[in-house]
Amino acid sequence: MIRVEGISHHFGSMQVLHDVWFHVPEGEVFGFIGPNGAGKTTTLRMMATLLEPAQGRILVGGYDVVERPVDVRRILGFMPDGFGVYERVTVWEYLEFFASAYDIPLGQRKRTVEAVMELTDLTGLSDRLVQAMSKGMKQRLAIARTLLHDPQVLILDEPANGLDPRARIEMRDLIEQLQQLGKTVVLSSHILTELSDMVTSVAILEKGRVLAAGPVSQIGRELKPERAVKLRLLEYPEGCEAPFRELPSVTHVERGPEGFLRITYQGGDETVAAIVAKAVGAKLQVVRVEPERDDLEHIFLEVTRGELQ
Numbered sequence: 536m537i538r539v540e541g542i543s544h545h546f547g548s549m550q551v552l553h554d555v556w557f558h559v560p561e562g563e564v565f566g567f568i569g570p571n572g573a574g575k576t577t578t579l580r581m582m583a584t585l586l587e588p589a590q591g592r593i594l595v596g597g598y599d600v601v602e603r604p605v606d607v608r609r610i611l612g613f614m615p616d617g618f619g620v621y622e623r624v625t626v627w628e629y630l631e632f633f634a635s636a637y638d639i640p641l642g643q644r645k646r647t648v649e650a651v652m653e654l655t656d657l658t659g660l661s662d663r664l665v666q667a668m669s670k671g672m673k674q675r676l677a678i679a680r681t682l683l684h685d686p687q688v689l690i691l692d693e694p695a696n697g698l699d700p701r702a703r704i705e706m707r708d709l710i711e712q713l714q715q716l717g718k719t720v721v722l723s724s725h726i727l728t729e730l731s732d733m734v735t736s737v738a739i740l741e742k743g744r745v746l747a748a749g750p751v752s753q754i755g756r757e758l759k760p761e762r763a764v765k766l767r768l769l770e771y772p773e774g775c776e777a778p779f780r781e782l783p784s785v786t787h788v789e790r791g792p793e794g795f796l797r798i799t800y801q802g803g804d805e806t807v808a809a810i811v812a813k814a815v816g817a818k819l820q821v822v823r824v825e826p827e828r829d830d831l832e833h834i835f836l837e838v839t840r841g842e843l844q
Contacts, residue, residue, distance in 0.1 A: 612681030671702030
């Protein structure tokens with residue numbers, strides 16, 4: 536859905552992006568990760584047709600952002616960091632104004648505004664003044680604004696910045712809903728915990744360069760070929776670790792601090808299936824199988840090791 540191909544950019548004599556390449560598959564929730572000053576916002580503004588790259592090109596939905604910006608804007612919704620809202624209007628007035636700006640026909644505006652308010656959990660707040668809303672509500676209102684023209688692609692710059700824990704959970708649930716509706720969502724953040732439960736693919740940007748890009752699981756496997764699974768049993772008889780050591784793909788078996796078995800292995804899902812089959816064959820009562828997830832913080836630290844010096 537989005538292809539970033541060799542873009543570079545500079546402000547005056549300072550080059551902020553250096554030959555950046557990555558792509559975002561359709562229907563993906565894509566994390567754009569990097570510290571402040573890495574070039575994330577500059578790249579996102581180029582995707583949103585607000586800046587032109589000095590070199591390279593960006594395609595959104597097959598449209599070049601420089602050559603066909605109007606077509607890109609029809610299929611894209613952009614919520615910048617520090618988006619700002621008009622505070623002396625009601626929620627309904629705010630959304631109706633932007634529906635008009637998006638040239639939504641008058642006869643469709645009421646249904647459109649009601650639909651995005653329901654999706655973003657703002658129903659019942661139509662008469663609320665924007666200045667009386669919490670930051671989390673304002674974030675949802677800003678997303679509602681970007682959804683008015685039903686874009687295929689959403690670019691959200693630091694969407695969870697400054698939100699309390701409950702508002703972050705609500706934001707995550709909303710993003711999951713948007714993905715279920717078939718939207719392609721790009722999220723940027725310098726706080727990895729904000730993205731860890733939302734994204735499946737990432738690009739890691741450091742000093743204007745992409746250090747890694749692709750599915751989180753793929754990057755994790757490239758950095759660490761060995762994976763681990765936690766096996767929780769109803770009981771842990773003496774010697775219950777032994778059957779798993781017979782599997783050629785298993786490299787290590789140990790008891791975890793909470794009693795579970797932690798089994799390290801090489802391979803994919805077929806190895807996990809073999810581990811479960813071995814447990815059943817040994818008449819061990821399996822309660823739960825928990826593959827260890829690839830951790831974004833671990834991936835980021837491994838990829839950027841030495842880059843921050």
